[in-house]
Amino acid sequence: MPVPGPGYAITARVEVPASASAAGDLTVAIGQVGGVVTALDVVESHTATLVVDISCNALNEDHGREITEALDALAGVQVRKVSDRTFLLHLGGKLEVQSKVALRTRDDLSRAYTPGVARVCQAIAANPDDARRLTIKRNTVAVVTDGSAVLGLGNLGAAAAMPVMEGKAALFKRFGGVDAWPVCLDTQDTEEIIRTVQILAPGYGGINLEDIAAPRCFEIESRLRELLDIPVFHDDQHGTAVVVLGALRNALRVVGKDLTDCKIVVCGAGAAGSAIIRLLESSKPGDVLAVDVDGIVHPGRPGLDDNLAWLAEHTNSAHVTGTLADALVGADVFIGVSAPNLFGAAELETMADRAIVFALANPDPEIDPAIAARHAAVVATGRSDYPNQINNVLAFPGIFRGLLDAQARDITDAMLLAASAAIADVVAEPNPSFIVPSVFDPAVAKAVAEAVRGAARVVHA
Numbered sequence: 001m002p003v004p005g006p007g008y009a010i011t012a013r014v015e016v017p018a019s020a021s022a023a024g025d026l027t028v029a030i031g032q033v034g035g036v037v038t039a040l041d042v043v044e045s046h047t048a049t050l051v052v053d054i055s056c057n058a059l060n061e062d063h064g065r066e067i068t069e070a071l072d073a074l075a076g077v078q079v080r081k082v083s084d085r086t087f088l089l090h091l092g093g094k095l096e097v098q099s100k101v102a103l104r105t106r107d108d109l110s111r112a113y114t115p116g117v118a119r120v121c122q123a124i125a126a127n128p129d130d131a132r133r134l135t136i137k138r139n140t141v142a143v144v145t146d147g148s149a150v151l152g153l154g155n156l157g158a159a160a161a162m163p164v165m166e167g168k169a170a171l172f173k174r175f176g177g178v179d180a181w182p183v184c185l186d187t188q189d190t191e192e193i194i195r196t197v198q199i200l201a202p203g204y205g206g207i208n209l210e211d212i213a214a215p216r217c218f219e220i221e222s223r224l225r226e227l228l229d230i231p232v233f234h235d236d237q238h239g240t241a242v243v244v245l246g247a248l249r250n251a252l253r254v255v256g257k258d259l260t261d262c263k264i265v266v267c268g269a270g271a272a273g274s275a276i277i278r279l280l281e282s283s284k285p286g287d288v289l290a291v292d293v294d295g296i297v298h299p300g301r302p303g304l305d306d307n308l309a310w311l312a313e314h315t316n317s318a319h320v321t322g323t324l325a326d327a328l329v330g331a332d333v334f335i336g337v338s339a340p341n342l343f344g345a346a347e348l349e350t351m352a353d354r355a356i357v358f359a360l361a362n363p364d365p366e367i368d369p370a371i372a373a374r375h376a377a378v379v380a381t382g383r384s385d386y387p388n389q390i391n392n393v394l395a396f397p398g399i400f401r402g403l404l405d406a407q408a409r410d411i412t413d414a415m416l417l418a419a420s421a422a423i424a425d426v427v428a429e430p431n432p433s434f435i436v437p438s439v440f441d442p443a444v445a446k447a448v449a450e451a452v453r454g455a456a457r458v459v460h461a
Contacts, residue, residue: 004057176397237275246423250430268338340364398448406456
């Protein structure tokens with residue numbers, strides 16, 4: 001079950017009687033309603049009263065209000081102010097621009113700007129490839145969105161997508177040393193998006209597409225890859241697929257199965273699910289069944305769009321029909337990138353022995369992980385409060401670090417598979433609770449970058 005976490009942390013400033021039991025009374029009140037105290041600081045001290053900042057984790061916004069009401073109900077306690085710590089972190093945005101060069105003297109200014117900069121401009125005009133060496137293009141990625149599929153929240157638009165894109169850029173820098181910048185487009189027209197990215201691309205060494213709804217995202221990525229001479233990567237598709245395959249490789253080691261013998265059910269046929277299946281297919285699994293809201297994808301199903309038609313042609317060799325429950329019978333692996341609470345113990349028990357369950361819907365998985373663990377040998381989620389978190393940050397910083405270092409002009413399945421193997425190999429001895437490394441393991445991005453650089457050298461040799 002969900003536990004209070006830092007995503008809903010609050011800090012309440014309260015005035016309390018100056019007594020020896022004041023701190024204990026506050027802590028007990030929060031604990032009685034299920035909150036978790038993380039810090040307590042005295043900010044003012046008077047003869048009869050204290051002013052205290054008490055921070056705690058909550059389950060959700062309603063739970064935060066319940067905690068506040070519990071504090072306010074204590075005798076002699078007055079809640080002055082409650083701050084949502086997540087909103088405090090986002091005040092003014094999460095990014096800034098810093099100059100890499102000192103501008104202390106007239107000489108510095110003359111080289112960084114006019115007149116000296118003119119010589120550099122002329123050099124790039126004579127040899128456009130020099131832009132990769134002499135400008136920020138060498139280490140800069142555009143994080144592009146139209147705001148049509150923000151996290152699991154849906155179509156929120158360009159402005160509301162900004163906090164996610166800022167966060168993505170911060171992760172690029174923290175884990176890959178890559179300078180990234182949000183590009184939030186106030187259009188959801190496919191042609192306008194493609195043309196806009198095309199004309200802003202000269203300033204960047206790579207394009208990371210983010211939170212663009214399917215099926216539009218498939219065409220946008222495909223056509224931009226044809227148009228541009230820099231890598232175009234849709235993280236919701238390929239970042240997820242890379243980490244899932246790396247985790248699956250280690251999970252199969254744990255249960256002693258070979259991918260080529262496994263029946264795999266992928267629930268969700270949107271951007272992430274389709275990319276997982278396409279990358280899986282290159283490794284020749286025993287069989288894959290794709291399942292969406294209309295059931296198992298098969299060639300005879302009416303109304304298939306281009307993406308689903310491809311899935312129908314390349315998966316489900318026995319042309320099985322039916323529901324998710326039907327697909328799970330005898331399955332070795334379940335990979336969910338869809339919606340919460342889709343099945344339970346009864347369906348789980350129909351899976352093969354030593355089953356693997358990746359229930360990745362966020363924040364609520366397709367099946368309660370506690371229930372899944374009773375039958376499955378290995379369980380992974382997209383959450384940080386359970387073992388085996390499948391998190392894209394394991395992939396995209398290192399992937400772009402490698403692409404930029406190699407001055408790659410495109411990205412291939414060989415590079416993605418190399419990245420996936422590198423993530424898996426960071427875990428030397430996987431076990432049921434440890435099939436993927438921590439996102440804070442410094443070895444991950446370095447290993448992924450090295451693998452991608454190597455694959456890029458082979459491709460472009």
